[in-house]
Amino acid sequence: MFPDDIQTLAQQAVAASIRRGVMLATVESCTGGLVAGALTAIAGSSAALDRGFVTYSNQAKTDLVSVPAAMIETHGAVSEPVARAMATGALSRSAAGLAVSITGVAGPGGGSPDKPVGLVHFAAADADGVIHVEKRFGDLGREAIRLDSVRTALKLLLARLEP
Numbered sequence: 001m002f003p004d005d006i007q008t009l010a011q012q013a014v015a016a017s018i019r020r021g022v023m024l025a026t027v028e029s030c031t032g033g034l035v036a037g038a039l040t041a042i043a044g045s046s047a048a049l050d051r052g053f054v055t056y057s058n059q060a061k062t063d064l065v066s067v068p069a070a071m072i073e074t075h076g077a078v079s080e081p082v083a084r085a086m087a088t089g090a091l092s093r094s095a096a097g098l099a100v101s102i103t104g105v106a107g108p109g110g111g112s113p114d115k116p117v118g119l120v121h122f123a124a125a126d127a128d129g130v131i132h133v134e135k136r137f138g139d140l141g142r143e144a145i146r147l148d149s150v151r152t153a154l155k156l157l158l159a160r161l162e163p
Helices: 004-020 034-040 058-065 069-075 080-092 142-161
Strands: 024-028 049-054 098-104 119-126 129-136
Touching: 004 034, 004 142, 024 034, 024 080, 024 142, 034 049, 034 142, 049 058, 058 069, 058 080, 069 080, 080 098, 080 119, 080 129, 098 142, 119 142, 129 142
Parallel strands: 024 049, 024 098
Antiparallel strands: 098 119, 119 129
């Protein structure tokens, strides 16, 4: 279902999560649940993944993971503050000890000069705090941007699980 490299990253994340005894949560906008899908494609992932939130709309970000509507209004949904709030919100709304969030512009439309197609913000939150990563993939096409975002999110989880 997923490319081999994504399957490998997901396997590694599930194994590291189980080994460390840390449940995971995902909060996804432009990937629409693909990170959670990659994790759940791995047998035994129920011992690693607590839940996945698909927060495609701004309202879903507010309702499901407590991103303040004023923050979205001020910074836009595709921004560092919102990515951070999504990840921390997932921790407070789940039994997870580590959450990863993704918000971006996958295209083909929806971009702007400040937030072009291919701009994606990621955050990972755990008891040690929140880290943020910004990627500018460029306009590679919707599918490539989404798959590259899944790769980045899984690598971010692994970086927190295997420091």
